[in-house]
Amino acid sequence: MIKITNICKSYNNTQALQGISLEVNDGELFGLIGPDGAGKTTLMRILMTLLIQDEGQAEMNGLDVVKDYKRIRQLVGYMPGRFSLYQDLTVEENLSFFATVFGTTIEENYELIRDIYVQIEPFKNRLAGKLSGGMKQKLALSCALIHKPEILVLDEPTTGVDAVSRKEFWDMLKKLQKQGITILVSTPYMDEAGLCDRVALMQEGEVLSIDTPARIVENYSSTLLAARSDEMHRLIEDLRHWEKIDSAYAFGQFAHVTPKDDEMEAVELEQYLMHKKHNNLQVHEIAPGIEDVFMALMSGDRSY
């Protein structure tokens, strides 16, 4: 279990974390969601005993991250944001190095990593630097797991990895969770938020909201409309200049539009846009996703 109380951290004059508090329960898959610079890595490094917070307390399984850092280092598995393995060692050499460092062997804990390791085992004599992005992540995860950690902390494990590998990676995390490992994972991808048990939406060193992904979306009360036309750029500009619109931003092929009045119908929006001479218009009401909630939270939307 991870317990964070009012953690503050600043670098020079930049406040990286401004009073973060959250709890991750035993065996939970918890996601830190937020854009670059939200403070996810800093928070994780504090938990990993690599940085010392300016204020507040944090505990990992009841151990203080400052006082008991040596004991924490025995029971956590960590996968930093950058690929941090030895590129000039082979897959197998990397794994057995980390196994010896933690005083164990590959054979002893093979059970835990088997599902992941079988996928890279055919390449076990290849240098780690020559693996593909997805393979590297699997190797890094194997190395982080080799000593059977109680808590696993993963800093943006799927950044720069293709869609298929990303899905595989999350499936693996789910499996590890079933073995009772508490997992804290950060990601800039909103679509991955839905795969966590609970998420904390972070921005500029603050937690905007903590809940299950489903409840976060449920609590979003505003109406959301989607619109598209041939000229998307002008469409968004037009929408932003209309006084009845609260926000409009591009989302895939559509613009997601939040009206000020929750009663607004798609027809009214369509008429306004036709009046602005947009061709091939499509407008309809949609159910908000977690991205929409996040965008609303970031702009300080009062309707939430």
Added chain:
Amino acid sequence: MDRFLGFVKKEFFHIFRDRRTMIILFGIPIIQLMLFGTVITNEIKDARIAIYDQSKDEMTQEITSKLLSSGYFLLDRNLQTTNDIEAILKKGRVKEVLVFGRDFSRKLKREGKADIQIIADASDPNLAKMLTSYTTGIINDYIFKEMGDLHLPMQVEPEVRMVYNENLQSVYMFVPGIMAMILMLISAMMTSISITREKELGTMEILLVSPLRPVQIILGKVTPYLLLSIINAVLILGIGHFIFGVPIKGSWVLLMGESVLFILMALCLGIMISSLSKTQMVAMFISVIALMLPTILLSGFIFSIENMPLPLQVVSHIIPPRWFIVILRNIMLKGVGMAYVWKETLVLVFMALLFVTIAVKKFKTRLE
């Protein structure tokens, strides 16, 4: 212990798989030794001279043949007029011109005085100085022998003997210097780079989070380089002794012991550098500029410390190789024992302790 051995094994993989590291470790020492030992030399051999002999008598002929048979000089040509002198010096191939005055032997016998002019190309001042002194030496030698009955009013004849290096071979001077330089390079630069590389690649983050203690990380990093440096020390001494004939008069055991001490000191220095720098580039810069240059210039390796301006002499005291070179020369050339080098040894021990204390204090168990 298993952890430590696992770490050392990993370190050896890094070293043996990186071609650049291997070249620095084993290529550079041998190449430098060969270069300094053969190419760069302070001795004169086959210097080209020209002679303008205005008397062409028996005596000038004999002096000429003495000069040419000494092995130091080669006759480029005989000149016919005074104008040729400047012309031939300008061409640059001939470094020295010897001019015998008219009626050389007759004047010498009658008046006890004759004229020889030595004109040297001083665009390379060291060479010119050496050429002229070699030439004068040979001529004086001849005159003393031939004209033993010359009764000069007073005569002091110094007997010169160059002890510990009778033939003034420069390789005697270079081997200890190169040894200090190479061991410094390998031990300090390579360890500091290999530790900062872990920081730069982000692997240090994982090592810190692991149960490895800082001491284990540092020792694991240093052990391979200690072993390789010892091999290098043996290699350099071996080449110096068996190929270049540098004598090792003192005990091999003491010599190796002192070398290991110096290596340890340099390793501590390397660890200290690595804990002060964040990237490999910085570590390398500090190693090259703060270590290599002073090692070459201020350690007494090439330029003797006694002739330096006072401030630089003072600075040279904090340069570790200065002390090591003294130890090496004393043991190798003079064959003395511990009784004569204990002061320098103590200085090295003190330096090693100082560096390792700073390094351990500065080593971070966290990222900042």
